[in-house]
Amino acid sequence: MNRIKAVQRALASRPNAVYLEIGVAQGVAFMRVAADEKIAVDPAFTMSPRTRRLADAKARVTHYFETTSDAFFAEQGALLERTGIDVALIDGLHTSEQALRDVENTLRHLRDDGVIVVHDCNPARASIATPADSYTDFRRRNHWWNVNWSGDVWKAVVHLCSFRPDLQVAVLDCDFGVGLVRRGVPESMLSFTAEQIDALSYEDLAADREHLLNLKPAAHLDEFVAGPPPQRQAG
Numbered sequence: 001m002n003r004i005k006a007v008q009r010a011l012a013s014r015p016n017a018v019y020l021e022i023g024v025a026q027g028v029a030f031m032r033v034a035a036d037e038k039i040a041v042d043p044a045f046t047m048s049p050r051t052r053r054l055a056d057a058k059a060r061v062t063h064y065f066e067t068t069s070d071a072f073f074a075e076q077g078a079l080l081e082r083t084g085i086d087v088a089l090i091d092g093l094h095t096s097e098q099a100l101r102d103v104e105n106t107l108r109h110l111r112d113d114g115v116i117v118v119h120d121c122n123p124a125r126a127s128i129a130t131p132a133d134s135y136t137d138f139r140r141r142n143h144w145w146n147v148n149w150s151g152d153v154w155k156a157v158v159h160l161c162s163f164r165p166d167l168q169v170a171v172l173d174c175d176f177g178v179g180l181v182r183r184g185v186p187e188s189m190l191s192f193t194a195e196q197i198d199a200l201s202y203e204d205l206a207a208d209r210e211h212l213l214n215l216k217p218a219a220h221l222d223e224f225v226a227g228p229p230p231q232r233q234a235g
């Protein structure tokens with residue numbers, strides 16, 4: 001299981017599905033995902049022409065926006081109003097503030113039964129979780145052999161679990177932590193304030209990641225994507 005399989009599973013059996021990917025890089029995920037309409041956002045695409053052809057072949061329409069996610073959401077409201085979003089992969093700038101903003105902006109256009117997949121929610125080592133302003137900043141703060149950067153995206157999960165009683169949030173224990181977000185009543189919530197979340201350290205995460213992230217085995221994906229069982233009507 002990984003972020004790409006999670007996206008593919010969430011998209012399965014949705015007619016005319018719209019897929020948004022924030023942070024695309026070489027297009028490793030974007031070229032594999034099949035949807036009716038695909039939207040790619042990255043301030044610095046590094047997709048080869050071949051990868052772009054493969055990505056385009058898996059959609060009726062593709063859109064590429066070479067810009068930051070904040071600028072994309074600020075400028076492309078009309079497009080998103082028209083298309084809506086079925087499934088999004090959030091994998092752009094790996095700071096908790098940006099990841100949270102990307103989730104919140106995506107939610108404004110997400111269909112009622114839509115699913116947001118957030119990559120990099122469960123860093124396995126402190127070096128991977130180094131808070132930094134950018135990948136370049138991360139490189140400056142770390143030995144050259146540490147190449148994986150998830151930053152403190154995990155705090156965005158803690159924030160959602162603390163402040164959003166309208167969202168179901170879980171993290172699959174695979175591929176640097178595959179976060180899942182959808183509308184619905186959460187199993188349980190956390191009770192941190194924003195200041196307390198700010199003060200959490202990697203050691204706090206390592207000591208209690210099951211609870212802080214609502215960490216689940218990868219096999220939980222099917223149950224999450226299926227959503228809550230239909231409510232019984234009273235009477």
Ligand SMILES: C[S@@+](CC[C@H](N)C(=O)[O-])C[C@H]1O[C@@H](n2cnc3c(N)ncnc32)[C@H](O)[C@@H]1O
Nearest residue numbers: 023024025028029042043044068069091092093
């Ligand atoms: C880890 S890579 C994405 C990998 C890709 N999703 C995949 O699965 O193959 C992160 C990407 O986020 C992009 N990025 C950085 N800051 C961003 C921002 N503010 N908005 C959107 N994308 C951003 C970087 O340029 C980089 O290409």
